Amino acid sequence: MSDPQLKVRDLKIGATVYPPGEKPHDIEIVHGVSFDLEKGKVLGLIGESGAGKSTIGLAAMAYGRGGVKITGGEVWINGRDVLKSGTGDIRKLRGAEVTYVSQSAAASFNPAKKILDQVVEAAVEQKKFSRKQAEARARELFDKLGLPNPDTIGDRYPHQVSGGQLQRCMTALALCPEPDLVVFDEPTTALDVTTQIDVLMAIKAAIRGTGVAALYITHDLAVVAQVSDDIMVLRHGNMVEYGSVDQIINAPQEDYTQALVSVRSIEHAEKASTGDPVLSVRNITARYKGTQFDVLHNVNVDLYPGQTLAVVGESGSGKSTLARVITGLLPPREGEIEFAGRTLSANLAGRSREDLRELQMIYQMADVAMNPRQTVGTIIGRPLEFYFNMSGKEKRKRIIELLDEIELGEEFMDRYPAELSGGQKQRVCIARALAAKPKMIICDEVTSALDPLVADGILKLLLNLQKIEDVAFLFITHDLATVRAISDTIAVMYQGKVQRYGSKTQVLSPPFDDYTDLLLSSVPEMRLGWLEEVISHRKMESAGN
Amino acid sequence: MPLVIKLLAQRIALGLILLFLVSGLIFAGTIILPGDVAQSILGQSATPEALANLRAELGLNEPALQRYLSWLGGLVQGDLGTALTSGRDIGESISQRLSNTLFLAFWAAIVAVPLAIFLGLLAVRFRERWPDKAISGVTLASISIPEFLIGYVLMFFFGVKLGWFYPTATAFRPDAALFDKLESIALPVATLTLVVLAHMMRMTRAAILNVMQSAYIETAELKGLNGLQVIVRHALPNAIAPIVNVVMLNLAYLVVGVVVIEVVFVYPGMGQYLVDSVSKRDVPVVQACGIIFAAVYIGMNMIADIVSILSNPRLRHPK
Structure with a gap:
């Protein structure tokens, strides 16, 4: 058997954090992750934010975003350890052997340059193709990815095409230099569901068509199930479970994976409308x-x-x-x-x-x-003062009541927004809205x-x-x-x-009108083969085209 | 009409309106100034009768609004009026001096603008390392020292001690060969460059660093481009607008702010002419200089606005 395209062994990644009121210190965000990726295969990296999946993806290009540093382990690509390579060798690797598709193509394309110039830049700069060859290849990829007017779309500026089209242009950018490995970092997350399907299909066809190996990073298990061969579930920088798509979706072993697979457990029976509308x-x-x-x-x-x-x-x-x-x-x-x-x-x-x-x-x-300079207590207390003229003990009592209602408790009163997680922040905003008794x-x-x-x-x-x-x-x-x-x-x-x-x-x-049908059928479902099935049953083009 | 043309037309119209308002301000400003040109022409020999006669002769007894309108009417036709003290046409006297000032400002700009942008790029490339700190330190020091002092220091070392350049610009002749002219203004150009360098360089650095946070810079880095390629190809085109703004402000300063430098180096430009006329209370000349300086400032800022509009791909290539 030939060597895998990408071999990662015991990868450790750290970062320096600057918490408010404390000395800056180093923390580890990925704690020794290992996997293999064969030629032409797709590995899905899945997890919630903070799981370290993007960080691992970028480490395959020996790149650390912001203050992120790769602190240990090995990343083997084409028979050499890129973490031991010099700056010049790493530069030759990026954009030639390994390329990257980011979450937001809208932000990742330079607004001041034409799309085609940006798509061919890496291929030409890395001397993979001449400018002319690269342009021909780019047009071919535009066509393969289902973009309208593949011969002329490259002459446009990024703001002149839609979000879904730009995301496909980004895929063309990544595939243009004929890389051995592409890192897809949440490539469809910022898109509407009906557009997501088209882009997903285009990416899948392009991966299969070119035989490139791919790392597919996402938080959406239903999406990754459509494009990957294997899936690795990550949490807090640790591997939770690693197996074939079939095994992860249909027979998850770990509790955490099971929770991810069965998310959306809320059952809410609709209530009958009564009285006059508010x-x-x-x-x-x-x-x-x-x-x-x-x-x-x-x-x-x-x-x-x-x-x-x-x-x-x-x-x-x-x-x-x-x-x-x-x-x-x-x-x-x-x-x-x-x-x-x-x-x-x-x-x-x-x-x-x-x-x-x-x-x-x-x-x-x-x-x-x-306001990042106000404590949770001040933030929730403001509508109490403004609408009800509360102050002192009365206000404090009400704030604590509200904190209990949002399941946070009194100890959060003196914290600042920066010290809260995303979910906790949203809870505080809910409490602030409720404080007005709307x-x-x-x-x-x-x-x-x-x-x-x-x-x-x-x-x-x-x-x-x-x-x-x-x-x-x-x-x-x-x-x-x-x-x-x-x-x-x-x-x-x-x-x-x-x-x-x-x-x-x-x-x-049912019966649905065409648009509602398109919208409902576009929501990714957690089963194999869903993508192909839904594409073949479509009655209406998505708005992104 | 395309949006760009509309925006540009708006800018130009605004510039003209602004210039009109400034003309009113300049006129009003020179009227409320203390002193009297008749008094300063006649000096100590002034008798009340002679003063009254001279004032009537110079038209100083007309109502202010009427004088303003006739001045404005002349301006629109390109007639800057007559100098009260010498009786010569202001347009003629100014044109040679203005071209001298523009010559000095032009060569200072030719040196300072590319140098500032290059140093800005260099500072970004080596940000937070010693080249960045050295560039920032030197340029900050040079902007902090008053310009006349820099002028005298350069004059003392390079003109007097080392004798590399002419210490003053008295050797300057407008009709001399280009190289001779450049040689005679080497030190004023150097002084002006030092004065405007820091501002432009720091703005270039800040504007590019701001762009360097963008996601497309990461894309460029992940294409395997080297540091300078990333900065020049991907960051600079998106930082043009703020850079051009500060460059234009400094160019305007080079034309308008050379008063002190011209006096220090005894250079026959607008600045000296203005200073002379102020001390002689020659109001029409002061007004003419004022309106020319204002036109330069407004014109430069208008160009900056136009360039920032044109540098925005969303406006140049609408959907």
């Missing part, structure tokens, strides 16, 4: 200042007290704009918002303090929604930035709080699994219109 969106049409087209067309939805309305759609569907209209940040061109039996002023400035109190928001990025909370993609298990915890908490506080949620998300888990009513949005609207069972039961 929020009525009436015939809303809106556009942004200085633009010529409507982002929302005649939107009508209702939300009943103590219920959850999920607004689901892909990027550009207008779901976040709807939130801006409801909160008064974007006055609509037509239509009105009725809230708790009264008509709200279209403009934020025209709303009373009571209007503001009863309508709260929670955001996607919890860490930028909090009738309704708008949750804008609140679990999108979180790992699946943590996101699950947040969703359970929200459902629980809904029962206690009888608050209504307007839940904006692109994630259909979240919608299934939490909603009572669903509005599917597509190109600024409400495509489908009704109770959860109604919306999620």
